Structures are given as structure tokens and as C-alpha cells.
Amino acid sequence: MTTPLLETIELESAANPTAAVIWLHGLGADGGDFVPIVKELDLDGCAPIRFIFPTAPTMPVTINGGYVMRAWYDIVAPSLVVNEDETGLRASQHAIEQLIAREIARGIPAERIVLAGFSQGCAMTLHTGLRYPHKLAGLLCLSGYLPLRSLIAAERNPANQHTPILMAHGNADGVVAPIRAEQSRDVLTGLGYQIDWRTYPMPHSVCPEEVSDIGHWLQQVLPSAPSAGN
Numbered sequence: 001m002t003t004p005l006l007e008t009i010e011l012e013s014a015a016n017p018t019a020a021v022i023w024l025h026g027l028g029a030d031g032g033d034f035v036p037i038v039k040e041l042d043l044d045g046c047a048p049i050r051f052i053f054p055t056a057p058t059m060p061v062t063i064n065g066g067y068v069m070r071a072w073y074d075i076v077a078p079s080l081v082v083n084e085d086e087t088g089l090r091a092s093q094h095a096i097e098q099l100i101a102r103e104i105a106r107g108i109p110a111e112r113i114v115l116a117g118f119s120q121g122c123a124m125t126l127h128t129g130l131r132y133p134h135k136l137a138g139l140l141c142l143s144g145y146l147p148l149r150s151l152i153a154a155e156r157n158p159a160n161q162h163t164p165i166l167m168a169h170g171n172a173d174g175v176v177a178p179i180r181a182e183q184s185r186d187v188l189t190g191l192g193y194q195i196d197w198r199t200y201p202m203p204h205s206v207c208p209e210e211v212s213d214i215g216h217w218l219q220q221v222l223p224s225a226p227s228a229g230n
Helices: 035-040 086-105 120-129 178-190 208-221
Strands: 008-012 019-024 049-054 058-061 067-070 113-118 138-142 165-170 195-200
Touching (some): 008 035, 019 086, 019 120, 035 049, 086 113, 086 120, 113 120, 120 138, 178 195
Parallel strands (some): 113 138
8 A cells, every 4th residue: 555645845946957956854844944055055057956845754753752753763772773664764764765666756866866964964965865775866964873773784785785875064063073073984985985075173963065075066966067978
């Protein structure tokens, strides 16, 4: 049985988009959280992009005393890697794959789709993108980490072995400790992934320099004239 698509907000950088960015929010936020960032991005030279901002379902979150909030999966402990919610991660993976499938059905091929996310959304970007069976344009991973990292070597799909991955993190992040992101980076580089690693003097947030870097990266992975290999 097909589950309903996630609720989304959509913006287009220009008419007739030929590329898409599916941008996943963090714990307790919603699809509107990163909508304002679009107007701050320098997309000069990019293809017309459809930005899709889904909203996660609600669930009790253990680390927050069981309070019901928007979340892609449950979190049990501040370390983030104790008793990980594999069931929740895989359910959200399926929901995100449905959004990718909708973009493909609307005429945008997988290799012109970027998965992006912040915090929990970053975790879902890595979890989903590295397992996805068709090449994606890129994975934009902000202030997050790789969940279920002991399983990735066995479960990853070779389709995205060479997909561009930008990982960005604040060196004063008190929510997702920098060491957690560094360990994730090291696991991925050990598996042969090429990681574009950036750090910024900021807490668990975004900053202007990072926004500038994201725009430049999108210009590289979603150019207006795709290379012959895309």
C-alpha cells in the first residue's frame, strides 16, 4: 500500500525547472524553516530549480521527554548514536524516496536532484542518498551526522559512490557535537567517498559564509547546461 506523500512547500528559482532540491528540516521544525534561504542563495549559472521543503510527521521524541513534535526519527540520547531508531529512519527514507519519485515523474531525472538537510534532515540526506539506487546530483549535509554508520558499508548503493557530498558544520555546535560529524566524515572517506568538508565559527545554525558556499556548490552540481556525463 502506498503511503501518502509528505506535505511540502515548493518554490521555483525560474520557470520550467529542470533540476530539484529536496531540503529536509531539523528536529522540531517544519517545511517552512529553510524557505527563506532560497532568496539568499546565489544561483547564477544554475539550472532553473524547484526547491521542495517537506514537513516531517509528528512523533514522541524520547530525548525531549516524549514530547510530540516534528521529527524524522526518534532520538534517545544526546550522543545520537545510542539505540538508534532504525524503524523511524527507514520509514522516513521511504517517504523521501517517494518525493524523489514524484520529481522523476514530473520530468526531472534523478541525476538532476539534490538531497539537502539540516541536523536530523542532514542525517536523513546521508541515510537515504547513500542507499538510493540511482545517481543523484549531490548531497548537501548541514550540521548533522551519518546515522546507522555500522550498516552503511553493507547497505550503500554504488550508484552514488561518486556523487558530490558537501558536509558543513559549526565548530561551536552544542546540539550535534563536531566530533560526531567528523566521525561521519571519516567513515565516508574510509569508504572512498569524496567529501567537501567545511567548518564555520557558529553554533547549531547557518551563517552567511555557509550560505555563500552552498550557492557556489549548487552552481557546480546543478549547472544550467549539464555536462555530457549527467
